[in-house]
Amino acid sequence: MSILVIAEHDNASVKSATLNTVTAALACGGDVHVLVAGENAGEAAKAAAQIAGVAKVLHADGAGLGHGLAENVAAQVLAIASNYSHILFPATASGKNIAPRVAAKLDVCQISDITKVIPSAPGPSAVPQGEQASSGAAQRSPGPDTFERPIYAGNAIATVQSGDAVKVITVRGTGFDAAAATGGSAAVESLAAVADSGKSSFVGAELAKSERPELTAAKIIVSGGRALGSAEKFTEVMTPLADKLGAAIGASRAAVDAGYAPNDLQVGQTGKIVAPQLYIAAGISGAIQHLAGMKDSKVIVAINKDPEAPIFSVADYGLEADLFHAVPGLVAAL
Numbered sequence: 001m002s003i004l005v006i007a008e009h010d011n012a013s014v015k016s017a018t019l020n021t022v023t024a025a026l027a028c029g030g031d032v033h034v035l036v037a038g039e040n041a042g043e044a045a046k047a048a049a050q051i052a053g054v055a056k057v058l059h060a061d062g063a064g065l066g067h068g069l070a071e072n073v074a075a076q077v078l079a080i081a082s083n084y085s086h087i088l089f090p091a092t093a094s095g096k097n098i099a100p101r102v103a104a105k106l107d108v109c110q111i112s113d114i115t116k117v118i119p120s121a122p123g124p125s126a127v128p129q130g131e132q133a134s135s136g137a138a139q140r141s142p143g144p145d146t147f148e149r150p151i152y153a154g155n156a157i158a159t160v161q162s163g164d165a166v167k168v169i170t171v172r173g174t175g176f177d178a179a180a181a182t183g184g185s186a187a188v189e190s191l192a193a194v195a196d197s198g199k200s201s202f203v204g205a206e207l208a209k210s211e212r213p214e215l216t217a218a219k220i221i222v223s224g225g226r227a228l229g230s231a232e233k234f235t236e237v238m239t240p241l242a243d244k245l246g247a248a249i250g251a252s253r254a255a256v257d258a259g260y261a262p263n264d265l266q267v268g269q270t271g272k273i274v275a276p277q278l279y280i281a282a283g284i285s286g287a288i289q290h291l292a293g294m295k296d297s298k299v300i301v302a303i304n305k306d307p308e309a310p311i312f313s314v315a316d317y318g319l320e321a322d323l324f325h326a327v328p329g330l331v332a333a334l
């Protein structure tokens with residue numbers, strides 16, 4: 001039994017979500033292969049080969065794969081899909097763009113956003129009467145078929161079992177530790193790149209440049225909410241704290257919607273899902289949609305002047321205070 005992980009990369013290096021996806025793949029058992037589909041992506045393939053636990057890297061290189069266009073990458077995955085019992089993507093914007101295309105073409109149900117792999121019980125597996133992600137697939141694949149995934153903004157955990165021959169899965173990064181980026185020595189095998197589908201083409205990208213760590217990879221995040229009151233105040237109050245801690249900056253949706261922070265900083269159900277070592281929420285009430293994106297953080301600190309704010313129910317440390325005094329005070333004390 002082999003498991004395929006679709007690497008997320010920028011042709012030069014592998015993005016961190018790939019490492020968490022490899023851990024999920026290792027939990028499925030069997031040999032873990034990583035597909036690096038890109039253009040001039042030799043360095044990314046080499047980096048993938050060093051990930052601990054990876055048995056083989058498949059490197060497909062072609063002009064149509066350079067920008068991760070979903071139509072082309074999905075076709076590349078489909079070209080080798082029959083060799084695999086499980087195909088895993090990071091549950092990122094890119095993975096979520098490609099995985100459904102692969103699942104649809106294979107006529108299987110996608111299993112989305114898993115946070116746990118339930119090891120298969122010995123003996124023949126039976127699909128229980130509960131929630132099933134099964135289609136009429138004729139043949140049962142080996143390996144685990146049962147997974148946990150959060151539903152209702154993380155307020156409930158569903159256990160789903162799939163009877164499909166191939167499991168097409170997206171993996172929530174915060175549910176699995178990152179595999180070590182070094183220590184492996186997998187062989188890199190070249191694959192013929194699929195032809196460009198011609199259905200979409202890359203026009204351009206505008207990338208926000210920041211000296212700060214990327215939100216989903218940061219060990220410390222300081223997040224601001226509606227209470228900041230303006231974009232100027234958001235920057236004036238939150239930036240010195242982030243600078244002091246070497247942290248990424250996050251924001252609630254209310255802060256983003258009000259234009260205090262750019263939308264790539266939004267944390268939550270419709271923003272980014274994060275689980276840093278330390279998450280400091282300043283002037284954020286703790287609506288369930290925000291909690292859905294950060295409640296797996298190791299240590300949560302909440303600063304809010306309302307003692308009834310729901311954020312205090314998930315906080316390890318709560319400070320009932322006016323953030324305009326508390327945050328500069330914290331910066332001065334650090």
Ligand SMILES: Cc1cc2nc3c(=O)[nH]c(=O)nc-3n(C[C@H](O)[C@H](O)[C@H](O)COP(=O)(O)OP(=O)(O)OC[C@H]3O[C@@H](n4cnc5c(N)ncnc54)[C@H](O)[C@@H]3O)c2cc1C
Pocket residue numbers: 224225226227251252253254255266267268269270271272282283284285286287288289290293303304305306309321322323324
């Ligand atoms: C489908 C859907 C998806 C959503 N997705 C997201 C998402 O991804 N992320 C997200 O964040 N939200 C999301 N929301 C919105 C969410 O429901 C809340 O509206 C939002 O999180 C509120 O943001 P906030 O906490 O900044 O603002 P508020 O709820 O207005 O809270 C502001 C807080 O600041 C406190 N405060 C005020 N002044 C001060 C001060 N001077 N010092 C200290 N504290 C102060 C107040 O006591 C209050 O608790 C979603 C909603 C829906 C319906």
